[in-house]
Amino acid sequence: MTAYATSHLRQLEAESIYVIREVAAEFERPVMLYSIGKDSTVLTHLAIKAFYPARPPFPWLHVDTTWKFREMIAFRDRYIKKELGLDLIVNVNEAGVKAGINPFEHGSKKYTDIMKTESLLQALDKHKFDAAFGGARRDEELSRAKERIYSFRDRNHRWDPRNQRPELWNIYNARINKGESIRVFPLSNWTELDIWQYIYKEQLPVVPLYFAKKRPVVERDGRLIMVDDDRFPLEKGEKPKRRQVRFRTLGCYPLTGAIESKATTLEDVIREMLLARSSERQGRVIDHDKAGSMEEKKREGYF
């Protein structure tokens, strides 16, 4: 290799750190949207690196829909709060909880709107955040290929497809009017494989749900759904089967499909990924509700 070579992971890392620093410098109240998944883990790690030896100058925000896997919440409290000692805000849409909103009776769309999107917007408004970091990547879905790194939102957190700014070089236009905000995607150029390789290289902890284990699952519309607690409405006489499964993405347990797998270690997961025969978002119920639903979600402010 030529002198002063930089591997792709180091290069991606440097570019993401650059973006994180830019946002921290140019916005008044940035926040890290923390979803507990593998991308969030990487983003958290990068934010810590970006300001080392100082601490990241913004808080972490987790929107708790109250239907997350229990292991996710345990991981969040252990890693983000205890181990890293980061400033963590957890937001729950209390009105939604009171109304008993759940994915079974209200359908995934309505449920997500209220417990996730609405809850997120509540938190953003409450704390007057003007820049929110997210872990989305362009390789996740065909329609994301065109996404900017700084994605602009109007006063109502709406994404106006006609009003996005060209991004040249690494110069980001951070000018917004009062009340407007941006979503920032420092991991835009990472692929799923990059994320796993980086986790492997940096030895980052991830939620154990990514690794195969015997878990109680039932089949719903061709998807394997894990029965994570007794709120899950089983059919009459139905009994969850214990199957060796893991998850490629994590979210609300009733909406997240598991895959059968023997991958119990990080190496196994990467190996399986390399041989993967379907791309990662397929496991998410929310995308399949309706064609083009990802774009709609975005306009409503979910991403």
Added chain:
Amino acid sequence: MEIGDIKEYLAQHERKEILRVFTCGSVDDGKSTLIGRLLFDSHLLYEDQLSAVTEESARRGNLDGGFDPSLLTDGLKAEREQGITIDVAYRYFSTASRKFIVADTPGHEQYTRNMATGASNCDLAIILVDANNGVTVQTRRHSFIVSLLGIRHVLVAVNKMDLVDYSEARFNQIVNDFTGFAARLELRDINFIPISALDGGNVVNLSENMPWHRGGTLMHYLEHVVVATDRNLIDFRLPVQYVTRPEAGDRGYCGSVASGVVRRGDEIMVLPSRRRSRVKSILTYDGELEEAFPPNAVNIVLEDQLDVARGDVLVHPGNLPRLGETVDAMIVWMDENPMVQGKRYELKHMSKTVSGAVSSIRYRIDVNTFHRQNTSELALNEIGRCTLSLSEAIAVDPYRTNRVTGSFILVDRLSNATVGAGMVIDRSRVQEWTEHWDTSPSSEALQSELSRVSSEERAARFGQRPATVLLTGLSGAGKTTIAYALERRLFDMGHAANVLDGQNLRLGISRDLGFTRTERSEALRRAAELARVINDAGLICVCAFVSPSEEIRTRMRGVIGEQRMILVHLSAPLEVCRERDEDGLYALADAGEFTDFPGVTATYEAPASPDLVLPTHEISVEESVDRLIAFLKSRGMLG
């Protein structure tokens, strides 16, 4: 995909390089098909994406229900119809050696604005030409933008060769047409490959229909083109992005190294204040660094408490950018409202934002004909050369030598929209001497010709593969002696070789040059160009030059070729060389006769990773030559 030992695989894949590729072509030249083909033939598709595509192909009755790879990249078409602006779409794939990021400007509106955006971060451009249509006005425009945005490597993919019976004559004609007009642009490295994106010929797999094509496939080129030497490792610039103030400890200046190399202990200057200090430490989460280079994101602590803020730039005091309140630049206009003289915009340059007005527009350039026209404004998608006057000085370099410090954007103060993209132009050359590593050819009539004798034929004739053996080391380390001894030995063995010696060149081709750092650099550039010609002729070239820095050797490697240059370090230490001082040069240098004399008044940087080290203070000339011959043999250079 075969994966053996996963740990081995991971170790190997950790060392990948990133290559950013920009694709351009007119509608229907086959860009989508090509991108789809690259993904498909490299086995990079997931099955659910694939089945969606095959279904769609069948539904549309394409290709007898076969596979139409262009549908893979069509995910965006529907969105475009809904009025969603897509200026650039990015695709990702990787092979064992590289991760590729493909920036594509999809759609029918091949706006200059979108192309400039897509091109701004890329290392390499694939320009598609339809073999049927040949070089068109669009080809010229694409090439112009690629050149304007400073993309160093161009691959002209002549597509749809199946429609012209895979004709070599047709291909050669297109190559000629292209090189004809490209000579007027600043495109330094152009390659041509005939392909059929539809049948896959020469994309990932070689085409059986074009046995006359001697270069490899498009994928082979993408995997092997050398881009590491494109980086500017000479002019240290670090824009301060963020200042950290940990509860205990020193202030840290966070930023990414834009160019050059900075080491712990280096003297630095802060711009615009011009205050000096030294680098106390280079902090990262992964430990302190001895040195940092692009694109490292670091946190720098200085020895003195200076008042450094976001927007300042750290540089080496001996190598300054231009600090000024006026800037000359080429500007690409990106807004519906035209750019007008006198109006104030916000200008964002690295981490600094100032306000600026366009004080004059020298000319507008027609991207199709390259003609210059007078104008008083720039409309959407127009490009012009302008002078801006700013509210505060900024530190710039010409875009040609530094893409980071030489670029900026203009933002409208009312709408907050990004309205312009600027590339700084060299001011009139004030220095008497410049190095010409990055100078473009001066005449529009220049063309590059392709030899009718292939390198394989030459190798067969001479029974050797050409190489340049660069002997680097201090003055007195034995470079010249060993160079001529090696030449003698090679000749006696029946090989064809010659020596380029620093002093000889200075008596001839470089007699106009003195010994300042810049002039030394230019002398080496000429030497490297000569070495390349000698190698092109099939000969082995032995170079005896001090070549004192890693940067200069990297640049020489860039000219000579990654594979061809063999770097040999004659490691005799300074004391030994001084002792020898056969030509009395050290004595003269000590007496102040020479400026920038490596080892005395300038540093000599030993190569970090030479191909071979010869401890010439310990071994004989014969032994050195033996080792050189053995090494050349091991590399398969000597038949």
